[in-house]
Amino acid sequence: MTFMEHLPALQVVVPMLSAPLIVLLQPRGLAWAGATAAGLASFAIAIALAMAVLDGQTQVYAMGGWAAPYGIALEVDAFSALVLLLVTGAGAAALLAARVSVDRQIEPERQPLFYAAWLLGLAGLAGIVVSADAFNIFVFMEISSLASYILIAGGPDRRALPAVFKYLIMGTIGATFYLIGVGLIYMMTGTLNLADMQARIGDVVALNPILVAAGFITIGLALKAAVFPLHVWLPNAYTHAPHMVTVFLAACATKVALYVLIRFDSMVFQDRLSDHEFQFTLFALPLAVLGILVASSVAMFEGHLKRLLATSSVAQIGYILLGASFVSEAGITASAMHMFNHALAKGGLFLAVACLAFHFRDLRLSELGGAARRMPLTCAALVVCGLSLIGVPGTAGFISKWLLITAALESGLWGWSLVAVILVSSLMAVVYIWRIVEALYFQQASAEGDTSFAEAPLQLLLVTWAVALLNIFFGLFPHLPLALANGSAALLVGGAP
């Protein structure tokens, strides 16, 4: 087997096996260097996989040499390639910028363990996206969850501990619900491979356990993905986590759970269960709309900068679910694109927050007066990413908002009211981004704060600006992610092989 054929396995193995090695790198800074090398290597593998998928070959890899239903198969198609790019890209970028910010928040002797946990999180998320076996997704979901609990609990802030404990309880309940759902499907179909499950689920006579399994899996993954009513753990966990951890998790952790939800619901339950499409829309649409409206309004009145952005993440997850709930090609394309664009916008915003944290101990909006004069570059990057979050034309956010609106119009009678919801929530986004801009630019510096020019360290600033420019680049030339998103929509809903 040539090197190219091993790529799906290497995508998970490279970060996973480098985690134990990094634990051994005690001398200062070496742990960070090792972790960044592994992160960049996995990003390179993801790019190679995306290129292979773009020119038409979906890679299937039989793990251990055993064929699909008997062994575990890995499969990289358009949808997983897009999410892989997103996960490894966010991981590598956050790692590149992490050294200065982590040095301030975590003692040197604990850093090797911290970076090992980071790589385990990256490997777990990549393992979920690459896997085509239901139970294997559970195992890697546990790895990524444990790693994110460790990362969030790492910070100096004592309030991180109760927040991450709540996240642990709700995350474990979500994963166990998912396990019950997979168990019930396995009980009725006798197989764990996703494609095999899809083939055999049609001729199951007793439908009750399958419907209960669908309920369990959807609720479990909604808990993991912080969908509206089940999102209570997200704001506190992301606010009190170390700054670079928030950058990494906000960009990709919840999206992978949404990826599994969309893949399960459109691949395994969809075309065989008679009226399941209607049930999924009946469940997902109201939650998405509620999530968008409530989370955006809460974000408008939020005082702390990081909590504001975390609450806005819940609203953006609502957008992704809204696109998926149309269960149409346009809908899935819109939700896949919004996964990509939101990661860019929110990743950039939290990077800017990490830069601000260098000179402003307290991140409440009232305390951020005069930041623009002291840190002009950081605030400029923050504004660019904010515009992309709103969806101003010319930025990445606009592309996905536009696709969402076209998908809403196509979805028939409810179309116009949904377009109204999207526009109203975009206006709310304008309001809370403007509140940040007003605090940074027009608010007077508090009395004793010095206003000398003091920018964030170069390394962190460069990565922040790189992500901001990427926001604009993918706003003007979106054909790479768009091609992958269209491919995944055709695959999931269009019934393409």
Place this chain on the structure above:
Amino acid sequence: MIELALDVVSWVLLAVGGACVLIGGIGGLRLPNFYTRIHAASLTDTMATLLIFVGMMLQSGLSLATLKLFAIMLFLLLTGPTATYALANAALLSGLKPEGDTGQSKHGENTQP
């Protein structure tokens, strides 16, 4: 003939062993305080284990299973009483006074507080 006799003996042993476990259980429920209840519990640990395992060994005759049963019995007979001793000691150390003990044991030296 020998087979029948062996079977009868092992059934008797198993029945008596079962009865010992039952007595231990009832003792554990009915007896008033902690220290007396340990006596009942240790009955199942020692006497019942011995009877039941010898009964089972007779059933399995001369085979590897008999050796394994003997090893398990030895392990149980070793750990059971030690666990009961450690339990009682920990209770005494944490200040649970046995009934009617006025702090002066027979030999005149004070039992540890």
Place this chain on the structure above:
Amino acid sequence: MIYVFALFLLTLLVITAVAIVRTENLFVAVMLTSIFSLLMAANFFILDAADVALTEAAVGAGVTTVIFLSALALTGDWEKPRPGGRTVALGTVGVLAMLLIYASFDKPRLGDPEAPVHQHVAPWYLEKTPEYMDIPNVVTAILSSFRGYDTLGEVFVVFAACIGVLFILGVKPARQTAAAPQPVSGLRHHLIPQVVGRLLVPFIVLFGLYVQFHGEYGPGGGFQAGAIIATGVILYALLEGEAEALRAVPRSVLLALVVGGALLYGAVGVVCMLKGGAFLDYSVLAADPVFGQQLGILVIEAGVGMAVCGALLSIFHAFAARESMT
């Protein structure tokens, strides 16, 4: 026949679960959890799951109770009762129970041979294991070779838990007591448990090694062996004192065990890749594929055993060291 046992043990299970939730004293709750795990292990054994029963007993009853007790020693052991309405919680939970019981009538009955579970993938495993691996224990064959990637993920879950506990408990506690932390020796002046302990610990560790290398022929394998050996060393630590146990198995050895076990498992996979097979495809390891499979299974089970033993011990030492600090 199994219905009688199942009926009796499962009812006891439900009673224990309710008792755990109702009791106020946390020590009682932890002891009842240990009994709950033992009952669960007995249930598994009746349902023909010998490997799982051994794991549940060793990991569930053994190590979980030790970790709970060492955590309880650092926090309070009484729970403050919560007055007020229970109706909301009982309501939601009751609805879920009704839903599940309603859905249970379409499921195949216990032990029904025509159930779809026994038709599709399982017979292939039972038929192909003697052919590809020629080892009696099919569960170990699936665990380590057919679904070896799951077990690799599993080893890294244990590895994540180990570095997580070391990372979270790596922070020195704020209220450092002025006096030098007096060495916490186990049951200090209790001769009998120490003598019996010294007699038993070698046999426990020996039994752990037996379970490790007997994994292909009978119930056993890496997880169970790691847990049993860890329980043996924890018994030694409880009796002789934590400092003594650290002298016997120092922290650096533990970290080496965890990292070595995880890397050994991954290295076997990478070697299979280099020799031309897929990741974790052991048949390329040796000339004869069957011998290659057996070699691969033996080596990765050793890796799993090392990782689990090292992880559980370093978690125990992280908690125990915390006691001596505060």
Place this chain on the structure above:
Amino acid sequence: MKLLELLGYYNYWVFAVVLTVGLYAVIRKRNLIKKLIGLSIFQSAVFLLYITMDKVEGGTAPIIQKGVPDQVFSNPLPQVLILTAIVVGVSTLALGLAMVVRIKESYGTIEEHEILGAD
């Protein structure tokens, strides 16, 4: 015969009851360690569901003795899945307990309402 028929579903009912007892403990109890105990009960119920599937009437544990002709075996696959799930449960528990210890040190209490009050 009807009773024996119903007895076949007894395992699933016990699974449902133990699952809800665990979930009740996690939702209702405010002591963090009691929540973790509830969580481990909740996960043990799922193990029972999987292992109930693997039993075949008259089958033995899936260990193939060489000489013996046509034996009936129980299904080995759920056992493999549950071996993994048990160790996942213990790992999450260990991490949760480490957090409870740190919370006790920084907040002085492990009752959820007192912790939320402190901030």
